[in-house]
Amino acid sequence: MKSLKELEEIKQRTLDSVNLRQDRTGGTRVVVGMGTCGIAAGARPVLLAFLEEIKKRNLGDVTVVQTGCIGVCRLEPMVEVTLPGEEKVTYVKMTADKVKRVVAEHVVNGQVVSEFTIGAAE
């Protein structure tokens, strides 16, 4: 059984590693569309996939936030990725699998995954 005691251990481990973390401000920004349209189209698994990748790769300088309906509901789930000092890139019709590639190629290596972008879809 999962107990609250485990949470104490997680707290200790996190505190031990927290000094190694970079400051989150100024890092990469990920915005997930979580309006009704986004949720209905599958934004939740997309969001959780980002969380999973951040945890797995220990990406301390990536911030994930939500936004409401952006207005192009038919292309949801939509995600905006902004690397520090770079133009915003909008990915459309995202899935958990696509998130893995976006994190590996774009967030980590700085190469936009063009085939998933709104430009490729339109």
Next chain:
Amino acid sequence: MEDISLHLLDLVQNSITAKATLIHISIREIPDKGQIWVEVQDNGTGMNSCQLQQVSDPFYTTRTTRRVGLGIPMFQASAEATGGSLHIESEPGKGTALRALFISSHIDCLPLGRLEDTLAALIFLNPDVDIVYVHEYCGRQFLMDTRQIREILGEVDIADPTVIQWIKEYIRNGLNEINGGA
């Protein structure tokens, strides 16, 4: 929406938009009676009686409030499709409470879905909002309160990915123990 957990994710976004700081989510499964009660209660800005009347109308979508749209009408439709219902109570300055009844034996009743994913997403995206989640199955109860989790965590961020992962597993485990959330 494919399941009730996705509806919940959407509905709680309304509470957050309404500046709620404390949100109660309650799911009560009563298999003997074939009932699932789903409740969301917040301490947000609330709605006046005029807004409340219009909130179920999908074509009432004022961009100034942003609290309406398809979310509530779809939730209502999902509940009513099973022979259930949706009631909304709200008072300006006090908050809003939604209470839906789903008839679980009806063929059109949506599955509950991955409730742990909805809670994980909500806590991760809104680390400053407190959420109390109570799930009852045949009278057995599982409870998660972010205020309690926060107290244990101290200065550690509740939105830390490791913590969110733990919360997800904690909820799934808790639901399995009471046999609920299937």
